[in-house]
Amino acid sequence: PATATGRAPQRTWTGTCLTVACQIGVAMAVLDGWQYVWHRCMHLNRFLYRHVHSWHHRLVVPYAFGALYNHPIEGLLLDTMGGALGFLASGMSPRVSIFFFTLCTVKAVDDHCGMWLPGNMFHRCFWNNTAYHDVHHQLRTSGYNFSQPFFVTWDRVFGTHMPYVIEEDRAHGVLRARPMALHTSAGK
Numbered sequence: 001p002a003t004a005t006g007r008a009p010q011r012t013w014t015g016t017c018l019t020v021a022c023q024i025g026v027a028m029a030v031l032d033g034w035q036y037v038w039h040r041c042m043h044l045n046r047f048l049y050r051h052v053h054s055w056h057h058r059l060v061v062p063y064a065f066g067a068l069y070n071h072p073i074e075g076l077l078l079d080t081m082g083g084a085l086g087f088l089a090s091g092m093s094p095r096v097s098i099f100f101f102t103l104c105t106v107k108a109v110d111d112h113c114g115m116w117l118p119g120n121m122f123h124r125c126f127w128n129n130t131a132y133h134d135v136h137h138q139l140r141t142s143g144y145n146f147s148q149p150f151f152v153t154w155d156r157v158f159g160t161h162m163p164y165v166i167e168e169d170r171a172h173g174v175l176r177a178r179p180m181a182l183h184t185s186a187g188k
Helices: 017-044 046-057 072-090 094-111 121-125 130-138 153-157 180-186
Strands: 164-169 174-179
Touching: 017 046, 017 072, 017 094, 017 153, 046 072, 072 094, 094 121, 094 130, 121 130, 130 164, 130 174
Parallel strands: none
Antiparallel strands: 164 174
């Protein structure tokens, strides 16, 4: 819109880097808590698991395109509502939200890619990564590693954290995530 001088106002970045970082941090924490609670509920409630969440667990071995493969109700409840709550609670601008939602989507795809890549920034920045989520999918009736998409805080707080080890599968030339509890019992 034009001003009294007839010129359009110059667009400037409205938030400082610290403000934006805080907004993204708040949104990440809100989304993480929301998704932990609902993800765990969907595993504990037989009806919700059988009719809603089991769609996502048809992918025993996660792959990138399956990141958002889920029942529409799960997509609405976990992703859409969780993202909206994070957006609203953080007070971020629409411009910052574009970055935040892009980050969430790319992180979800990376978590489901099934590949532990050296130098991957998500693996360096977050404990909740490809290997962490692979363990959740490996334990078919999983009571572990519900946390998503960023932190493992809620799993640690509520006792649902399953540590893992990365092992080299020389026969196939890949690295695999193995749950620690299963890893140690198999070695006995």
